Amino acid sequence: MNVVEQDANYVGRVKTLLGDDGFAQIYAPIESGSGLPNPAFSSQEWFALEQDRIFRRYWIFAGAEAEIPKTGDIKPVEIGGVPVILVRGQDGAVRCFQNVCRHRGSRLVSEHCNRKTITCPYHAWTYGLDGSLRARPHFNGPDRGDMFRAGGGCMLDLLPVRAESFHGCVFVDLSGAAEPLGNWLAIIAEDxxxxxxxxxxxxxxxxxxxxxxxxxxxxxxxxxxxxxxxxxxxxxxxxxxxxxxxxxxxxxxxxxxxxxxxxxxxxxxxxxxxxxxxxxxxxxxxxxxxxxxxxxxxxxxxxxxxxxxxxxxxxxxxxxxxxxxxxxxxxxxxxxxxxxxxxxxxxxxxxxxxxxxxxxxxxxxxxxDGGRLSPHWDGPTLEYARKIVDLIVAA
Ligand code: FES
Ligand SMILES: [Fe+2]
Structure with a gap:
C-alpha cells in the first residue's frame, strides 16, 4: 500500500463494504490478487463514499475555459453530486459557485447560458457574475426597498468554490483543502x-x-x-x-x-x-x-x-x-x-x-470475485484499485 496517512474510520467502512477478503485481495501480488470486488461497482453506499471522499475532496475537471468564452457565459455542472456553476465574470475571470440561491435554496442555473446577472427562478433574488447579492425584490413587502448593503461583502453572496486553471482546463476543489493544483498535476507538467x-x-x-x-x-x-x-x-x-x-x-x-x-x-x-x-x-x-x-x-x-x-x-x-x-x-x-x-x-x-x-x-x-488478472497487462489496473482505496481512506 502507498504510504498515506489513513483515517481509521474510513478504512473500517471500506472493509465493511468490500469484505475483509475483498479488501485484502487488491493488495496481494497480481498472480494471486484480484481487482475491486462487486460492491465497489454496484453498491449505493460505496458510490456515496466515493462522491464524498473522492469527488468532493480532490481536484476535479469541471470544464474548459473556452466553453464559457464571453462575459456572462455560465456552465452548470455536477461535481460529486454537488451542482456548481462556472461563470465568466466582467473582469474575464472564470469563477465557480455552488449552484444554489441563498434564500430558500433553489437551484439557480439549469442550462448552459449567457446572463447579465444570475436571477433566481423562484423569488428573483439577483446576483452579480462575481457572486455578490445585488437585489432582493419585494423583500420587505410589495415594492419595498431592500435593507442589505450591496457590494459590502454581503453574507448572502453565492457560495464560492475553489477553482484553478491548467492550460485552459478548469479544475474545482469542493473541499477547499486539496493541495495546490500545480502540485497535483506536477507529473503531467514535468513530462x-x-x-x-x-x-x-x-x-x-x-x-x-x-x-x-x-x-x-x-x-x-x-x-x-x-x-x-x-x-x-x-x-x-x-x-x-x-x-x-x-x-x-x-x-x-x-x-x-x-x-x-x-x-x-x-x-x-x-x-x-x-x-x-x-x-x-x-x-x-x-x-x-x-x-x-x-x-x-x-x-x-x-x-x-x-x-x-x-x-x-x-x-x-x-x-x-x-x-x-x-x-x-x-x-x-x-x-x-x-x-x-x-x-x-x-x-x-x-x-x-x-x-x-x-x-x-x-x-x-x-x-x-474481482477476477484473475494478467501479470503482463493488468498490473496498472490492480494498482488503480489500490489508488481508489487510498483516496477514500486518506486522512
Ligand atoms: S429561493 Fe431564490 S429567491 Fe427564493
Ligand atoms: Fe479502448
Missing part, C-alpha cells in the same frame, strides 16, 4: 515540458452516457489488452506498438508509444506543437491523474477524457479536444482534419462503450 502548452486551443467536446460504473472507464483506459479485440481498426487511426503496459508514478499513470514513422498517427496534416523534436513528433503519450483527469497528448493534440459518476451503474463522459493554434481549432482551412479527429474519437470511444455496460452487468453475478 510535457517539450510541448508548448500555451499553443493549445479548445476545438470542442463530445459527450457520452455510459450504463456502467465510472471506474470501468478508467480501468479500460489504462489497459491495452482490450485493443486486440475491441479496436481492430486502431492501426488505421494510429499505427502503434501496444505491447507494453504503462506505469504509475505517484498519483499519475503514464503510457505511450511511438508511431512507426513520422507523419503517421492521429490527425494527419494538422499543425503540430511548435519546436517538437522528431522523436516527439512520432509519439503519443497518455496519462491518468487521479481521480479522473485522463489526458492524451499527440504531436497535434491535447485531448482530455473525464468521467462523472451519476449513479453506481451510470456515468457521463466528456471528451475535450484541444488542437494546436487558433487555425487548427476553429479555422476553415483545417475543418476537414478537425472533423476527422472528432470522428476518430467518437468511433474509438463508442467501441469502448460497447463493452463497458457488459462489465456492469457481469458484476451482478455473485460468484465473480
Amino acid at each position: 510535457l515540458t517539450a510541448y508548448d502548452l500555451a499553443s493549445i486551443r479548445w476545438a470542442g467536446k463530445l459527450e457520452f452516457e455510459v450504463a456502467a460504473n465510472w471506474k470501468f472507464v478508467y480501468e479500460n483506459y489504462i489497459e491495452n489488452y482490450h485493443v486486440f479485440a475491441i479496436h481492430p481498426r486502431l492501426t488505421d487511426f494510429a499505427p502503434m506498438d501496444i505491447r507494453g503496459a504503462g506505469k504509475w508514478r505517484g498519483n499519475t499513470f503514464k503510457n505511450g508509444y511511438s508511431f512507426p514513422k513520422e507523419e503517421q498517427g492521429r490527425g494527419q496534416g494538422m499543425p503540430h506543437y511548435p519546436g517538437l523534436s522528431d522523436e516527439d513528433r512520432a509519439r503519443g503519450i497518455w496519462f491518468l491523474t487521479m481521480p479522473h483527469f485522463a489526458l492524451e497528448v499527440f504531436p497535434d493534440q491535447f485531448t482530455v477524457l473525464v468521467a462523472y459518476p451519476v449513479a453506481p451503474g451510470l456515468t457521463r463522459e466528456e471528451l475535450h479536444v484541444f488542437l494546436i493554434g487558433d487555425e487548427a481549432a476553429t479555422g476553415e482551412r483545417f475543418a476537414d482534419g478537425r472533423q476527422e479527429i472528432f470522428r476518430m474519437w467518437d468511433d474509438l470511444n463508442r467501441e469502448d462503450l460497447s463493452v463497458l455496460p457488459l462489465l456492469q452487468q457481469g458484476r451482478k453475478c455473485p460468484g465473480y
Whole structure:
C-alpha cells in the first residue's frame, strides 16, 4: 500500500463494504490478487463514499475555459453530486459557485447560458457574475426597498468554490483543502515540458452516457489488452506498438508509444506543437491523474477524457479536444482534419462503450470475485484499485 496517512474510520467502512477478503485481495501480488470486488461497482453506499471522499475532496475537471468564452457565459455542472456553476465574470475571470440561491435554496442555473446577472427562478433574488447579492425584490413587502448593503461583502453572496486553471482546463476543489493544483498535476507538467502548452486551443467536446460504473472507464483506459479485440481498426487511426503496459508514478499513470514513422498517427496534416523534436513528433503519450483527469497528448493534440459518476451503474463522459493554434481549432482551412479527429474519437470511444455496460452487468453475478488478472497487462489496473482505496481512506 502507498504510504498515506489513513483515517481509521474510513478504512473500517471500506472493509465493511468490500469484505475483509475483498479488501485484502487488491493488495496481494497480481498472480494471486484480484481487482475491486462487486460492491465497489454496484453498491449505493460505496458510490456515496466515493462522491464524498473522492469527488468532493480532490481536484476535479469541471470544464474548459473556452466553453464559457464571453462575459456572462455560465456552465452548470455536477461535481460529486454537488451542482456548481462556472461563470465568466466582467473582469474575464472564470469563477465557480455552488449552484444554489441563498434564500430558500433553489437551484439557480439549469442550462448552459449567457446572463447579465444570475436571477433566481423562484423569488428573483439577483446576483452579480462575481457572486455578490445585488437585489432582493419585494423583500420587505410589495415594492419595498431592500435593507442589505450591496457590494459590502454581503453574507448572502453565492457560495464560492475553489477553482484553478491548467492550460485552459478548469479544475474545482469542493473541499477547499486539496493541495495546490500545480502540485497535483506536477507529473503531467514535468513530462510535457517539450510541448508548448500555451499553443493549445479548445476545438470542442463530445459527450457520452455510459450504463456502467465510472471506474470501468478508467480501468479500460489504462489497459491495452482490450485493443486486440475491441479496436481492430486502431492501426488505421494510429499505427502503434501496444505491447507494453504503462506505469504509475505517484498519483499519475503514464503510457505511450511511438508511431512507426513520422507523419503517421492521429490527425494527419494538422499543425503540430511548435519546436517538437522528431522523436516527439512520432509519439503519443497518455496519462491518468487521479481521480479522473485522463489526458492524451499527440504531436497535434491535447485531448482530455473525464468521467462523472451519476449513479453506481451510470456515468457521463466528456471528451475535450484541444488542437494546436487558433487555425487548427476553429479555422476553415483545417475543418476537414478537425472533423476527422472528432470522428476518430467518437468511433474509438463508442467501441469502448460497447463493452463497458457488459462489465456492469457481469458484476451482478455473485460468484465473480474481482477476477484473475494478467501479470503482463493488468498490473496498472490492480494498482488503480489500490489508488481508489487510498483516496477514500486518506486522512
Ligand atoms: S429561493 Fe431564490 S429567491 Fe427564493
Ligand atoms: Fe479502448
